[in-house]
Amino acid sequence: MMDETSTHFYVPITQEQREICLGPEGSAWHVARVIKMIQSRWKLPILFRLYADPSIRTLQLKRDLPGVSQKMLTAHLRELASDGLIERIDFGEKPLRVEYQMSEMGRQLLPVLIAARRFSTSHSPKADESSEEI
Template sequence: MTSTDKKVRYLPEGKPQRTPLTAAEGVAAAFRILEGRWKMLILFHLFSGDALRFSELERAIPTVSQKMLIQQLRQLESDGVVQRIVYPEVPPKVEYRLTPWGHDLCPALDAILTWAESRPTP
């Protein structure tokens, strides 16, 4: 009987090796997705898990303009964090919810919040 273990040459798959440079670039890319004055507020309203209509988001964040809310939602949608659902009815009904990848962001933001709250007072 012949053995194949010496013939087969491949690298086992595992976690990608990170260097300080690749780690910094990855975190910077993540923060670019989240940058924007209203994105955090939008995300925290959507973390409840329910789909929210545009008008509900508008009421929840009264200081944001319609134009800015639309821009921030479109950016989150294009980045794959938020899903936009359009219902074919009159008047138009549009809902927003987090994608599964967007839901994965919740523990990370909770960790950042906990870290910020633990800051020692100067």
């Protein structure tokens, strides 16, 4: 049997190799799962805003993301929390006081997003003119 960590470097030939790479728990499935977690107009801006601040209230997020509706912001915050990328902290106070912060899993995603940005900037039409570094 092939080492499972190396299966993403080649095209799988045998049925067993296909299952490791393309099966229900294969490399392609896991990458697609991460993409689904961050795929939407507002999830990445929310995540990058939360990387900048250790904790932030919903109203401040709404101010910092011009154009986002309260409904979309709430829905995306719930999805990000459900996926484990952020944490919702309810202080149990009246009036309601809720803050959001990055979870450990969300902090582990940051290097992946930085790598995706580097890939994008180095493969853009303007990459030949200047390559921007984070």
